[in-house]
Amino acid sequence: xxxxxxxxxxxxxxxxxxxxxxxxxxxxxxxxxxxxxxxxxxxxxxxxxxxxxxxxxxxxxxxxxxxxxxxxxxxxxxxxxxxxxxxxxxxxxxxxxxxxxxxxxxxxxxxxxxxxxxxxxxxxxxxxxxxxxxxxxxxxxxxxxxxxxxxxxxxxxxxxxxxxxxxxxxxxxxxxxxxxxxxxxxxxxxxxxxxxxxxxxxxxxxxxxxxxxxxxxxxxxxxxxxxxxxxxxxxxxxxxxxxxxxxxxxxxxxxxxxxxxxxxxxxxxxxxxxxxxxxxxxxxxxxxxxxxxxxxxxxxxxxxxxxxxxxxxxxxxxxxxxxxxxxxxxxxxxxxxxxxxxxx
Ligand code: ATP
Ligand code: MG
Numbered sequence: 001x002x003x004x005x006x007x008x009x010x011x012x013x014x015x016x017x018x019x020x021x022x023x024x025x026x027x028x029x030x031x032x033x034x035x036x037x038x039x040x041x042x043x044x045x046x047x048x049x050x051x052x053x054x055x056x057x058x059x060x061x062x063x064x065x066x067x068x069x070x071x072x073x074x075x076x077x078x079x080x081x082x083x084x085x086x087x088x089x090x091x092x093x094x095x096x097x098x099x100x101x102x103x104x105x106x107x108x109x110x111x112x113x114x115x116x117x118x119x120x121x122x123x124x125x126x127x128x129x130x131x132x133x134x135x136x137x138x139x140x141x142x143x144x145x146x147x148x149x150x151x152x153x154x155x156x157x158x159x160x161x162x163x164x165x166x167x168x169x170x171x172x173x174x175x176x177x178x179x180x181x182x183x184x185x186x187x188x189x190x191x192x193x194x195x196x197x198x199x200x201x202x203x204x205x206x207x208x209x210x211x212x213x214x215x216x217x218x219x220x221x222x223x224x225x226x227x228x229x230x231x232x233x234x235x236x237x238x239x240x241x242x243x244x245x246x247x248x249x250x251x252x253x254x255x256x257x258x259x260x261x262x263x264x265x266x267x268x269x270x271x272x273x274x275x276x277x278x279x280x281x282x283x284x285x286x287x288x289x290x291x292x293x294x295x296x297x298x299x300x301x302x303x304x305x306x307x308x309x310x311x312x313x314x315x316x317x318x319x320x321x322x323x324x325x326x327x328x329x330x331x332x333x334x335x336x337x338x339x340x341x342x343x344x
Contacts, residue, residue: 001127001134003033008079009042013124016083019056021048023083024107024122031118034127034137035169044083045122047105053083070103086110092154095190115151115158116165117143140171148180156187160199160222163215167206181218188221193265196222200264204244209235212248225252225260232308233315236340240325242270246277247319254279277322288321290314294330295337303334304341313340 005013005025016023023046029039046053050070054062061075070085088109090100104110107122108130114120117133127134131145142162144151152159159181166173173181188196200223203211212219212230220226226248233247249257258275262268295317297310305313317333320326326336 001034001123003030003123003127005123006042006079008076009044009081012044012074012076012081012083015056016044016046016048016053017124019048019052021046021052021056022086022105022107022124023047024124024128026110026122027114027119030121030123030127031133031137033123034118034121034134042081044081045086045107045110046083047086047107049085049103053085069101087113089113089154095153095156095187096192097155112145114145115155115161117145118165118171120145136174140169141174142166142169142171142177143174144177144180148177149184152180152184152187156184157191157195157199159184159188159218160191160196160203163211163219164199164203164206166215167203167208167211170207181215185218185221188218191222193263197264197266201241204234204248205239205241208244222264223260224263225249225256227252231315232312233319235312235316236305236309237316237319238325238336238339242274242277243316243319243325245274247316249274249278250319252278277319288318288328290318292328293317293321293333294328295333299330299334300337303337305337309340313337316340 009025013023023044025042026045027043029042032039048056050067050072053072057074063073065071065073065082070087072083074081074083085103086105086107086109087101088104089098090102092098107128111120111122111128111130117131117136120131121133122128136143142165162173162177162181165171200219209230209232216226216230231247231250233250234244237244237247254275257278258271261271261274293314297314300310300313317336320336321328326332
């Protein structure tokens with residue numbers, strides 16, 4: 001496999017190699033390149049210690065991004081490139097962070113501490129893939145590196161990461177990893193709410209519906225008041241966090257929604273806004289119903305939606321109308337609906 005590494009990243013790798021060290025791009029960028037998607041950012045890892053890396057880039061501005069983890073950010077001709085020393089994680093005693101990390105000189109050790117096979121690949125001229133990440137990407141599988149239960153006990157945030165990736169990438173979760181998700185969900189209580197919520201937001205903004213329904217029990221360990229029955233209106237909902245949360249909690253009492261979102265550390269104003277929207281959807285209120293919408297199921301079928309997509313789209317449209325995002329006018333609603341058809 002050949003990955004087109006951007007010029008400045010290439011030069012960073014070369015500089016480290018010319019100084020006698022190994023260097024690779026690693027993690028999410030290799031995964032995305034292997035999927036045929038352009039990576040958002042390129043992370044570099046190296047056998048050089050942070051001190052050695054700093055010496056190689058002595059002529060550049062360097063920021064110590066995470067001394068403990070061995071990460072430096074080098075300002076390299078207009079790009080900021082994160083360079084992390086190969087490392088091994090020590091013991092984990094809090095289900096989140098290793099008690100210590102130590103620097104190592106071989107890439108395989110570094111790759112073995114990473115969460116999923118697809119994230120445990122490195123590249124420099126050739127692919128380093130000791131755990132079969134490329135095969136898993138081709139098969140569209142999320143699989144832990146090593147024993148899934150052990151990896152989730154080390155760091156329970158990986159549970160939410162697995163689900164977030166499943167939703168974002170539309171991948172399935174391999175059986176052993178899947179079983180371990182369910183048996184270790186209770187450990188999510190040891191993880192800071194902010195961290196869980198950040199992953200949950202990405203989960204909700206991904207393909208989501210099948211992941212949320214299938215792993216509802218797991219996600220409920222991170223999301224208080226998650227409804228038993230996930231409303232299918234989110235299937236076609238716009239990719240707007242507020243809208244999706246309001247749909248998700250649409251049938252929940254607004255005081256419970258507010259308490260749940262506060263516990264998840266959403267900002268106060270944001271929480272109030274969602275609770276307000278949810279309360280406005282109260283079935284006892286005088287809000288519009290689906291039958292009040294300026295489009296009907298037939299209109300959506302004419303656009304190409306079918307089966308339960310139609311009902312889900314109508315509910316999503318209703319939410320938009322209620323929240324004031326879209327006017328209850330035929331053309332406006334049809335426009336939105338065309339977006340739903342395209343997104344499938
Ligand atoms: P994206 O940035 O697209 O969300 P990513 O894979 O780059 O995905 P990051 O959180 O940026 O995710 O992490 C970079 C890499 O670090 C991952 O690809 C993975 O190899 C490793 N990693 C991140 N978080 C963990 C974790 N909790 N446990 C083990 N490895 C991790
Ligand atoms: Mg990343």
